[in-house]
Amino acid sequence: MRELVKAFKALSDETRLRILSLLMERGCCVxxxxxxxxxxxxxxxxxxxxxxxxxxxxxxxxxxxSLYSIDRDGMEKYFSNLVDAVRKALEGNKVVDMDRERLREAERVGPGCVTRMRK
Amino acid sequence: MRELVKAFKALSDETRLRILSLLMERGCCVxxxxxxxxxxxxxxxxxxxxxxxxxxxxxxxxxxxSLYSIDRDGMEKYFSNLVDAVRKALEGNKVVDMDRERLREAERVGPGCVTRMRK
DNA sequence: ATAGTATAAGCGGAAATGCGCATATAAGCC
DNA sequence: GGCTTATATGCGCATTTCCGCTTATACTAT
Structure with a gap:
């Protein structure tokens, strides 16, 4: 029960949903x-x-x-369709797509991207 | 997106999960x-x-x-298996079962049960 | 060793949440 | 009309959450 509450808490934040949406495309470092x-x-x-x-x-x-990626088993422990639900809920939401270019840039730059891309 | 966050927030509380569990058995007044x-x-x-x-x-x-009852459509808007997930997560949890007798008693007493059952 | 980089974590403050107490509202009953 | 009952809500407080600022940690490169 406590565990389920914790799972829902983790999902009840816009930033975290955006992160999940991003990681569903591919694993990322911080x-x-x-x-x-x-x-x-x-x-x-x-x-x-x-x-x-x-x-x-x-x-x-x-x-x-630190490379983070979706743990399918963890995501679907309670909800077999959680992954799809989050994806669908964010559909048409440009938040992630908007920055796809920056993401590619970060990937290209590699270590040092944080400070180098700040400017 | 905001709506999904709201849904998860609603679910991330022990009291509310207990209420859902109870209402899944049958609608109840406050x-x-x-x-x-x-x-x-x-x-x-x-x-x-x-x-x-x-x-x-x-x-x-x-x-x-005020008679509240589960809105299946609302519950399954995002998760087709949400009802089962909550039920399963609370399985073996005695919290609700413990008070089943009080619930029957309240139902029997009807209006006035709040104050009458307080003693 | 020294400097640079990625990540984590302590601290503090702003905001949100949960809830008890009291009160308001509204319906029923005498 | 008053009295009771069920429910909702305003207020205040304790707790929690979120996050920026800063510092700590740990790995890399020179």
């Missing part, structure tokens, strides 16, 4: 998330952690990078 | 909910309102009574 969604590092990190704690994300550390 | 779950009138009323605002409940007024 700095890619902050670039793509145009949010602060603290905000990206904290909300990724929250989703991870709720069991919705997998984490793989690679050097300086 | 005083039956407070009796069955042993919560205050304010708490029952407020949380029922929240679930109603989120589109999960239907409301029928009958004299003094």
């Amino acid at each position: 700095c890619e998330v902050m670039q793509a969604l145009d949010i602060s590092q603290t905000r990206a990190s904290r909300n990724l952690s929250a989703l991870y704690d709720a069991g919705f994300l997998k984490l793989r550390k690679d050097g300086l990078w | 005083c039956e909910v407070m009796q069955a779950l042993d919560i205050s009138q304010t708490r029952a009323s407020r949380n029922l309102s929240a679930l109603y605002d989120a589109g999960f409940l239907k409301l029928r007024k009958d004299g003094l009574w």
Whole structure:
């Protein structure tokens, strides 16, 4: 019960839904998330952690990078259609699409993208 | 998007999940909910309102009574299996079952049950 | 070692939430 | 009309949430 409440809490935030939507396209490190969604590092990190704690994300550390990706099993533990529901709810929402270019740019730049892309 | 956040918010509270679980068995008026779950009138009323605002409940007024019941369409707008998920998550949880007797009692007593059953 | 980079975490404040107490509202009953 | 009852709501407070600022940590590169 407490666990289900926690899962719903994790989902009841716009930033986290945007993150989920982004990660559904492909796994990202923290700095890619902050670039793509145009949010602060603290905000990206904290909300990724929250989703991870709720069991919705997998984490793989690679050097300086923390690579987060969707944990399908975790996402569908309670709702077999949760992934589709989130995707559908964000459909037509330009929030993620808008920044796709920045995301590609961050990917291209690689480590150092945070400070280098700030300007 | 905002709407989906609102729906998740409504679900991310233990009291509200208990209420949903109760209403899945059968529609209840506010005083039956407070009796069955042993919560205050304010708490029952407020949380029922929240679930109603989120589109999960239907409301029928009958004299003094406000009869709330599950709105299947609202519940399954995003998640076709939401009803089952909540039910399953609460399975084995004695919280509701414990008070089934009080609920029957409230139903038997009818109007006046709040004050009469307080003693 | 020194400097740079990505991420996490402590701290504090602003805002939102949950809820008890009291009161308001509205319907029923005498 | 008054009295009772069921429900909703305003107010205030405690708690939680969110997040920016800053600092800590840990890995990389030179």
